[in-house]
Amino acid sequence: QGGYPQQYGGGGGGGYAQHPAAAYGGGGGGGYGGYAPPPQQPPVSPEIQNIFRNIDKDNTGRINNRELQQALINGRGDHFSDTACNLMINMFDRNKSGTVDIYDFERLYNYINQWLQVFKNFDRDASGHIEENELTQALTQMGFRFSPAFIQFLITKNDPINRKEISVDQFIVTCIQIQRFTDTFRVRDTEQKGVITITFEDFLGIALSMCS
Amino acid sequence: QGGYPQQYGGGGGGGYAQHPAAAYGGGGGGGYGGYAPPPQQPPVSPEIQNIFRNIDKDNTGRINNRELQQALINGRGDHFSDTACNLMINMFDRNKSGTVDIYDFERLYNYINQWLQVFKNFDRDASGHIEENELTQALTQMGFRFSPAFIQFLITKNDPINRKEISVDQFIVTCIQIQRFTDTFRVRDTEQKGVITITFEDFLGIALSMCS
Ligand SMILES: [Zn+2]
Ligand SMILES: [Zn+2]
């Protein structure tokens, strides 16, 4: 009945090792340990400085959701969604202001690039989208076993009219959300049966804390 | 273990009968049956027309999220949140464009006013916010029995720094989300025990369809 990865970060097929989810839980990039700022900020590369300045249109030294959306275009020629930018900014925004400074941005930038790489690997026909069979393969390589009906649900949710494909920003959001909900489920599924029993209040608490 | 209302729309204390949730599921206002537009649009009152024109700054004949946010101020002097406006627009936006025309708006406007009335009834100290004891009373009157820890969770989620009170737009969002998740839970809790058993895929499906 729908399997989910039994191990963290480890095994899985080719694409899995590169999966940014590994970077997400903490650890990740170069010398950083977690979300707390290091005592002295390490220097940011000139390349990142340039990119940052280009995105920070209002020159506040912080990039907000709107600026990030403007900077990121998906394979449909649309800007990344509000939801996608929110989700990613909140992951790296250390002072919880809803914006990222240049140090946050460096990590965010690397994170997005990892996702773009993952996406490219799975978009085998290079259409710029992920179609059903590609999504099935992607999730399988990430360690999930979902029914075809569930894969179709994911696609329809993201592409309600054509029910055919999902864009890169939708792919990122979908994967991050699945990852989070899986973690939430896993801690309750102590016997790893793929089934949990849950009270009304616990259910509500999960639902409310997961939804923005 | 956390009770939830066993009956729809009916009983409950004073405030419950006015609860906009009744209008939500369908039915509701004057002659409208559901979300489908009536064959001939009924006339919109001059008052609503005026309000609509004031909010529709760009004169497109549709109000978008941004315009609605600008028009609605909570008791903290802040604009209503993006989330709150999104949630409400999506409830009345018949053509799924993320905007409302004047007919959608009339219903949205009435809906918001019903919520404001509910909020005022529960904000007994007229602080412009709902504090812990007020929230407990509000949810009790809506038919819920939550633990003090859960009430505190709701407040902290909305007011992470002071952990003290929630604003009117947060109150609306919280109530609508609780209502929806309760419906989702209820259909699975066939024996009305307040506990459900759920598979991984079903859990993920719920979580993903509820979160934007
Ligand atoms: Zn900026
Ligand atoms: Zn493709």
Ligand SMILES: [Zn+2]
């Ligand atoms: Zn407009």
Ligand SMILES: [Zn+2]
């Ligand atoms: Zn109050």
